[in-house]
Amino acid sequence: MKHFSEQVWTDFVRGVGPSKTNGEIEGHIASGCADCVAAVGMWKKVSSIAANEPSFTPPDHAVRMVKVEFAATQSSRPTPWTMARLVFDSLSQPLTAGVRSGASDSRQLMFDAEGTMVDLVLDTRPQSGTISLVGQVVDKGGAKVAPRQVAVILWTETGQPLAETSANEFGEFQMEFPAQARLRLSVEIVGQKPIRIPPMNLNSPDVMRSVT
Numbered sequence: 210m211k212h213f214s215e216q217v218w219t220d221f222v223r224g225v226g227p228s229k230t231n232g233e234i235e236g237h238i239a240s241g242c243a244d245c246v247a248a249v250g251m252w253k254k255v256s257s258i259a260a261n262e263p264s265f266t267p268p269d270h271a272v273r274m275v276k277v278e279f280a281a282t283q284s285s286r287p288t289p290w291t292m293a294r295l296v297f298d299s300l301s302q303p304l305t306a307g308v309r310s311g312a313s314d315s316r317q318l319m320f321d322a323e324g325t326m327v328d329l330v331l332d333t334r335p336q337s338g339t340i341s342l343v344g345q346v347v348d349k350g351g352a353k354v355a356p357r358q359v360a361v362i363l364w365t366e367t368g369q370p371l372a373e374t375s376a377n378e379f380g381e382f383q384m385e386f387p388a389q390a391r392l393r394l395s396v397e398i399v400g401q402k403p404i405r406i407p408p409m410n411l412n413s414p415d416v417m418r419s420v421t
Contacts, residue, residue: 290402317331338387340386343382358399360397392409393405393409
């Protein structure tokens, strides 16, 4: 009996070959042909490697972070961007009448970037030494932001991306990260200039201090 082609072997180990051909192969292997026993073992290993290949694919968020970092370090010319303007800070609001003093682990900031509003709420996590950031990106005119078209990236003072997330269909997003000084936040909306939030000292308890 003649030996089988590579195409026949690949169909056989995947179980997609014709039943008649698969039966012939099984009978031939059972007859003790050493070459074909070795061949089927090799092709089964190849099939197993191919089946496991998707598990080696990096997650989407890791790919995005690498692309962002590569673009930041390799760009030959600066990308136009808009610096957001602080329009509200809960720390600057007077205490309620009758309240002598108050302390809060939360702080709300609102920024305006040429009609795009970025609302941020920062919460300190003293036990874990992290900061929780919840925000929303909306158009001042009331237009909705398309889902998955808004990327929010947190950068270190040296320009390294620390965290990244995408806003949902309501422009809402959330991230948690280690508390540290001079972090910068950027909001990238498809079809618009990136928005930069002024550097913030997010060292607990620096969260409760002014934007610098």
